[in-house]
Amino acid sequence: MNLSRADRRERLASLAAEYALGTSPPRVRRRLARIARRDPVVAEALAQWERLIAVLGEGAPGVTPPPRVWRRITEKLGLVTAEAPRIAWWDRLGLWRGLAAASFVVAMALGVVQLTRQPVPAAAPLVVVLAGPDARPAIIATAARSGRFLTMKAVVDTAPPQGKAFELWALPRAGAPRSLGVIPDGAIVEVPLQAPAGESLANITPLSVSLEPAGGSPTGAPTGPVLYSGKIERMY
Numbered sequence: 406m407n408l409s410r411a412d413r414r415e416r417l418a419s420l421a422a423e424y425a426l427g428t429s430p431p432r433v434r435r436r437l438a439r440i441a442r443r444d445p446v447v448a449e450a451l452a453q454w455e456r457l458i459a460v461l462g463e464g465a466p467g468v469t470p471p472p473r474v475w476r477r478i479t480e481k482l483g484l485v486t487a488e489a490p491r492i493a494w495w496d497r498l499g500l501w502r503g504l505a506a507a508s509f510v511v512a513m514a515l516g517v518v519q520l521t522r523q524p525v526p527a528a529a530p531l532v533v534v535l536a537g538p539d540a541r542p543a544i545i546a547t548a549a550r551s552g553r554f555l556t557m558k559a560v561v562d563t564a565p566p567q568g569k570a571f572e573l574w575a576l577p578r579a580g581a582p583r584s585l586g587v588i589p590d591g592a593i594v595e596v597p598l599q600a601p602a603g604e605s606l607a608n609i610t611p612l613s614v615s616l617e618p619a620g621g622s623p624t625g626a627p628t629g630p631v632l633y634s635g636k637i638e639r640m641y
Contacts, residue, residue, distance in 0.1 A: 409446035411539075417450050418540040425454035450541070457534065457542050457560055530640055531602055533612050535633035543633045546573075546612060548602035554595040555602065557588055563633075564590065565616060572617045574627060575609040587621045588614065611636050 408417040423429040424437050441448040533546040545558045555573070565571050571588040573596055586596050598605045615622070616629035 408440065408450075409444050415540045417447065418454075418536075418542075421447075421450040421454040422457075424451055425457065453542060453560065457545065531606060532638045532640065533635045534638075535612065535614055535635040537633055544614065546596075546635075548598070548606075550603035551601045552598075553601060554597045555585070557594050557596060559592050568619055569629075570617050570619050570621060571614050571632070572621050572627070574613045574615060575606060576611045576613060577608055578610060582613070582627055584622065584625065585612070587617070606637060609637060 407413065408420070420429070420433070420437060424434060429437065437447065437451065441451050530547045530549055534542050535544040535546060536542050542560045543563050545560060546555045547558070548555045557573075563571070573585040573588055574582040575585055576582050585598065588594060588596055611634055613627075613631050613634040615627040615631050617627070618629075622628050
């Protein structure tokens with residue numbers, strides 16, 4: 406299958422996301438790696454999603470699981486031996502000092518959630534991956550449930566043309582798009598909300614970004630093309 410074809414970009418994005426998360430079956434993972442060595446489009450898709458997962462990891466709240474959870478993880482991974490049962494494997498191997506694979510971090514976090522079976526804290530974030538028509542991630546928006554702003558992180562160069570601005574829109578289940586404001590210039594910026602994110606975005610499923618005149622839409626509705634859109638994922 407030629408994944409670099411324009412009509413297969415959505416399929417490529419899905420495979421690349423699973424690859425970056427570490428959830429791909431081994432056979433699929435090996436095949437993607439082989440294709441990426443000779444196909445720059447596939448290689449860039451894998452790299453983009455690895456960067457994306459890394460960005461999300463930076464904004465994830467830290468969690469210190471109880472010792473029993475680590476014990477169960479080490480037992481499942483076969484990293485506890487009879488000769489040295491009291492030595493923590495992460496201390497012996499220095500894993501956390503050298504760990505750079507974002508997919509492993511995400512997989513471990515999911516494992517902790519499954520093992521602890523505790524509810525996600527109320528401050529857990531909302532996450533939106535805003536992508537263009539080609540399904541390639543462009544901007545990551547995150548917010549704490551009780552936060553009063555959205556943090557916008559550009560995954561690629563998304564600066565608007567001279568004299569133009571990006572405007573962020575909430576799309577209610579019923580009714581017209583509602584402006585959340587002009588997105589400031591910068592790689593990591595904040596868009597203020599009128600109420601806590603959990604309340605302000607309660608009835609919103611997707612967000613979108615349109616290209617508008619400098620200062621924002623003069624009509625209160627999108628006037629330019631919609632460049633990026635994405636569904637809100639609520640981690641609570």
